[in-house]
Amino acid sequence: MKDYLLLFRGGDAERKQLSPEQLEANMKRWQQWIGGIAQQEKYMGGQPLEAGGKVLTGTSKKLTDGPFMEGKEILGGYVHIKVSDMDEAVQISEGCPILEHETGTVEIREIGTMSAQ
Amino acid sequence: MPESPQLLSTVNHLFRHQSGKMVAVLTRIFGSHNIELAEDVVQDTLVTALEQWKIKGIPEKPEAWLFIVAKNKALNVIKKQRNNILFGDDETQVLLQSGYTIETTFKQLAEEELIKDDQLRMMFACCHPQLSEESQVTLILKTLCGFSTAEIAKTFLTSEDTISKRLYRTKEFFRQQKVKLEIPSVGEIKNRTDAVLNSIYLLFNEGYNSTHSEELIRKDLITEAMMLCKFLTENIHTQLPKVYALLALMCFHSSRNDSRLTSAGDIILLPMQDRSKWNYEMIEQANEYMNQAAFGNTISTYHLEAAIAYEHCTAESFAQTNWQKVLEYYEWLYKISPSQITALNRVVAILQVQGPTVALQHLEAIPDKKKLESFYLYYSLLGEIHSQLYDKTMAQKYFEAAIKLTQSKAEKKMLKNKIAALLN
Numbered sequence: 001m002k003d004y005l006l007l008f009r010g011g012d013a014e015r016k017q018l019s020p021e022q023l024e025a026n027m028k029r030w031q032q033w034i035g036g037i038a039q040q041e042k043y044m045g046g047q048p049l050e051a052g053g054k055v056l057t058g059t060s061k062k063l064t065d066g067p068f069m070e071g072k073e074i075l076g077g078y079v080h081i082k083v084s085d086m087d088e089a090v091q092i093s094e095g096c097p098i099l100e101h102e103t104g105t106v107e108i109r110e111i112g113t114m115s116a117q
Numbered sequence: 118m119p120e121s122p123q124l125l126s127t128v129n130h131l132f133r134h135q136s137g138k139m140v141a142v143l144t145r146i147f148g149s150h151n152i153e154l155a156e157d158v159v160q161d162t163l164v165t166a167l168e169q170w171k172i173k174g175i176p177e178k179p180e181a182w183l184f185i186v187a188k189n190k191a192l193n194v195i196k197k198q199r200n201n202i203l204f205g206d207d208e209t210q211v212l213l214q215s216g217y218t219i220e221t222t223f224k225q226l227a228e229e230e231l232i233k234d235d236q237l238r239m240m241f242a243c244c245h246p247q248l249s250e251e252s253q254v255t256l257i258l259k260t261l262c263g264f265s266t267a268e269i270a271k272t273f274l275t276s277e278d279t280i281s282k283r284l285y286r287t288k289e290f291f292r293q294q295k296v297k298l299e300i301p302s303v304g305e306i307k308n309r310t311d312a313v314l315n316s317i318y319l320l321f322n323e324g325y326n327s328t329h330s331e332e333l334i335r336k337d338l339i340t341e342a343m344m345l346c347k348f349l350t351e352n353i354h355t356q357l358p359k360v361y362a363l364l365a366l367m368c369f370h371s372s373r374n375d376s377r378l379t380s381a382g383d384i385i386l387l388p389m390q391d392r393s394k395w396n397y398e399m400i401e402q403a404n405e406y407m408n409q410a411a412f413g414n415t416i417s418t419y420h421l422e423a424a425i426a427y428e429h430c431t432a433e434s435f436a437q438t439n440w441q442k443v444l445e446y447y448e449w450l451y452k453i454s455p456s457q458i459t460a461l462n463r464v465v466a467i468l469q470v471q472g473p474t475v476a477l478q479h480l481e482a483i484p485d486k487k488k489l490e491s492f493y494l495y496y497s498l499l500g501e502i503h504s505q506l507y508d509k510t511m512a513q514k515y516f517e518a519a520i521k522l523t524q525s526k527a528e529k530k531m532l533k534n535k536i537a538a539l540l541n
Contacts, residue, residue, distance in 0.1 A: 031212070031221035038211050048216045077217065 003044065003111040004089040006079045011101035012051070029097040037081060037092060046079030086110065127175065132163050133337065135180055136263035138232075139187045141239035141298075144260070146191065146226045148205050149242055150292040152260065158194055162187040192223050206297065236261060237348050237355065238298040244312040245296055252287045253316045254323075259284055262320075262341040268334055272323050274524060306354055313349065314363050314419070317342050321367050326525075339374070343367050350409075361410035362419035368403035369426035372396040384531040388435040400430050421450040440469035457489050464498060473505040493522035497532060509539050 018026060037043040051074070053066040066074075076098070083089050089108050098104035136159050143155035166183055176182040195204050195213055204213040205226075212222040243256040251273070258264040258272065266284070270277045290296070301309040324338025346364045349355040376394040377385055385391075407423060425446045432438040447463035460483045468476035480498065489495040500515035513536050520532045 027217075027221050030217045031225075034215060034218050035212060035222075043211055045211065046215050046217060079217075 001082050001084060004081050004083060004086075005109050005111055006046075006081065006089070006093050006096065007107040007109065008076045008078065008096070008098045009073055009105045009107065010076070010103035011098050012074065012076065014101040014103065026097060026100070029100070033095050033097055034079065036095070037079075042081050042083050042092070044080040044082055046077065048077035049075060080111075124170065124175070128167060128170065131179055131183075132166075133263035135183050136160075136163065137239075137261040138236060139184065140260045140263075141235035142227065142232050143187065143191050144239060144242075145231075145235055145298045146205065146209075146223065147195075148203070148210075149296045149298055151202065151204065152291050153288055154194065154202070155191075156260065158190050159187055162190055165190075188223075188227055192220065195219055195223065206295075234300060234352060235298070236345070237352055238300055240313050240316075240345060240348070241301060241309055242291075242296050242298050244309065244316050245290075245294075246309070246312060247294075248287060248290065250315065250319065252283055253312065254319050255280060255283050256287050257316055257320065257345070258341075261345065262337070264337075271334060272338065300352070300354055303354070307357070310349070310355055310357060310360065314346075314359065317346050318363060318419075320345070321370075325370055339367070339371050343371070358410045358413045358415070359417035359419050361406045362417055362423050365403045365406035365410055366419050366423035366426055368399050368406060369423060369430050372399040372403065372430060378527065382527055384527045386531070387429065392434070395430065403427070403430070416449075416453070418450060418454045421446050421453075425450075438469070440466055444470050457483060457485065458492075458494075461489065461492075461494060461498060468498075468502060468505070473502045477502050477506070491522065493519040493528065495519075496522065497535075500532075500535065504535070504539055512539055 015023070015026070034043060034046065055064045055066060056062070057064065079096075081089060081092060083092065086108065089110075093106040093108055096104075096106050098106060139159045139162065140152075140155050143158055144152045147155050162183055165186055166179075170176070170179075196219060198204075199214050199219065203210055205222075209222060209226065212218040239261055240257065243260065244253045248256070255269055255273070258269045259266070264272070266277050266280050270280045273280065300306070320338055321342035324335045324342065343364065346360065346367065349357075349360045350364060372395050373390065375396065376390040376392070379385060403423070404427070407427065410420060410423070425443055428439050428443050428446070444463070444466035447459065447466050451459045451463055461480075464476050464480045464483075467479050480502065483489065496515045496519035500512045500519060503509075503515060504512035516532050516536045516539075520529050523529055523532070
């Protein structure tokens with residue numbers, strides 16, 4: 001089993017267009033998707049991230065306000081899963097409700113180890 | 118608007134009634150290890166309600182209002198505390214932790230159909246086999262009946278401190294064991310229901326026997342016990358014959374409630390009670406429950422006690438009571454549950470059917486009589502027997518011994534009256 005982080009970007013503009021009913025339905029789909037992963041005991045946790053924020057850069061530790069890039073590039077949240085390989089991680093990600101939005105993306109990254117070698 | 122007494126009394130009644138329901142629901146959602154937090158949220162809801170209702174008046178549907186506010190507060194607590202406290206059970210835990218799923222999961226858990234059985238689940242959790250009887254009843258009073266620690270202390274004739282400690286230990290047990298809020302499986306349900314019925318019976322007896330003088334608490338205890346028993350009859354898995362039998366028993370007893378005390382709070386004994394004051398509607402209701410209890414092939418102690426109460430409630434006068442039948446039921450009761458209290462009550466029936474000499478023989482033949490000697494009814498009965506044997510000196514001695522053993526003012530007074538009657 002390997003750990004993968006699914007990183008969600010985009011979809012914000014589209015979400016803002018949704019009616020309260022549509023939003024609720026959308027939240028239910030997140031619930032079903034995450035609940036499904038949890039039921040297979042492959043869910044390790046995850047959270048949406050609030051909009052805005054700060055960025056520290058380089059040796060000068062220059063502090064800037066977010067949002068720092070185009071809307072579709074803003075990290076909106078993450079889910080940590082434990083699956084056998086990248087194929088399975090991709091397969092699970094296909095069900096992610098972020099992909100209901102045209103600009104939504106899921107970036108799938110295996111969690112690694114820092115190494116001096 | 119000032120706090121009018123009317124508002125306060127409406128609100129108190131409503132709160133006591135609703136808080137048990139809300140605590141049960143929130144404890145299921147939060148997980149039983151967070152029972153205290155559930156109580157806090159409900160308490161906080163009641164405070165908010167009182168503050169707002171003072172200004173705006175009581176809303177049209179106060180129960181619904183309370184419930185919505187409690188749910189909102191509970192959801193906020195989860196959102197705020199989710200990184201410090203684990204909420205929910207094995208299944209819901211992860212979903213109540215993620216911002217993606219908290220709200221939807223919470224809403225699903227708080228749906229009406231799920232709520233229906235929450236008080237029942239809570240009752241089974243409170244009557245966990247590893248908890249002592251008194252802890253079970255204490256927890257039921259606190260969580261399901263909305264009693265304050267002070268009121269529970271009065272019920273048990275003990276200090277608030279004792280009750281606080283008892284509650285703390287019980288909740289600690291919930292935290293450590295992660296007691297599941299569930300209705301037991303079919304295989305377990307019979308045994309587990311016995312414990313629940315026993316607690317309800319104790320609750321009722323606390324209210325029915327005048328061991329403490331606070332009329333209001335006694336009445337609430339009776340109502341709550343009957344309500345909890347009624348829940349059991351409403352669930353298909355728990356509507357056992359003995360549940361109906363207990364409900365019948367409680368109805369029979371409480372039908373006589375208004376005739377048992379004078380307006381000054383003095384006890385009126387059965388022969389002197391004004392039978393026109395009995396609640397015949399409730400006796401009718403009790404009869405119906407008896408019919409529903411009459412299936413299956415086991416006779417519980419509740420069946421027999423209800424049958425005895427039936428004989429008393431349907432006799433036109435004390436003299437016309439079918440004591441022979443009452444005695445038969447006591448014999449039977451003693452066979453399936455040979456307690457000393459039953460033995461004592463059996464002697465009361467013998468006294469009526471066979472007279473004081475035979476009654477005295479039976480009383481002296483009760484095995485292990487020593488234990489009865491701390492019990493006021495034992496001496497009160499000895500006094501009664503001796504007074505019927507025209508032995509005034511012994512009768513007086515026994516009534517005096519009985520007075521020393523009861524803490525109830527009403528009972529003390531009743532016994533003093535008996536002594537006064539002897540000396541006339």
